Ligand SMILES: [Zn+2]
């Protein structure tokens with residue numbers, strides 16, 4: 398019965414997404430140092446039709462100077478070239494639920510500033526790591542993250558904010574679907590969704606290698622597939638359930654090429670932007686994008 402309901406949901410979801418959309422968007426993480434429009438050009442040159450970038454220095458807090466003309470140019474190019482939604486990534490150091498009150502307040506300000514800057518790219522996604530509760534417990538952690546999100550999100554905000562599935566390293570929140578669901582419910586906004594990272598969920602104990610259907614079914618039961626808005630496609634350097642989070646190139650880690658073939662062809666994942674964060678330079682990303690398109694069914698092959 399559950400499997401039946403899941404299958405019906407998947408078909409309905411796939412059909413609703415198909416109207417006027419491509420069935421797959423593929424891209425990778427790019428350097429934002431030359432601006433938004435330059436990233437669109439770079440993405441186009443490697444066969445991508447989406448991409449990710451850090452909103453600020455990933456390990457620090459400095460944001461780039463804003464350039465509205467560049468953003469407007471990028472928005473026009475994205476539309477002209479049929480790109481899928483971009484998936485901007487918040488800084489790794491932004492821990493919204495750390496026990497240190499000053500660092501926590503600083504992180505909440507960074508989130509607020511990031512979301513305001515993202516208004517220059519309406520209709521796209523902003524993804525971040527929920528955070529590590531550093532010993533305070535999951536409940537307290539979720540409370541802090543929720544408070545920061547509620548403060549930063551205004552009704553009608555034009556960007557969807559995505560919580561990332563984590564490997565469950567240390568005191569990370571988001572290693573279990575239940576934690577993300579609790580967080581989504583607590584924030585109570587339809588402007589928040591989930592970005593599923595293939596390396597993280599496998600390291601976190603969700604067996605997408607042997608049972609992708611089962612894991613997506615569990616996601617649907619716990620969170621709802623309608624909240625899944627993007628994927629990070631990464632192979633893993635570590636075995637199943639290792640809670641490590643070390644990315645590997647596609648097909649060279651414990652997930653293997655067959656897992657990615659199943660992912661790019663899965664009807665529940667139709668139309669979602671899929672972002673590579675593998676240890677690669679541009680030529681490596683271009684090869685992986687080509688490989689993934691060749692693995693996809695006929696409809697998914699063209700950029
Ligand atoms: Zn991430």
Ligand SMILES: [Zn+2]
Nearest residue numbers: 596597642644
């Ligand atoms: Zn990772």
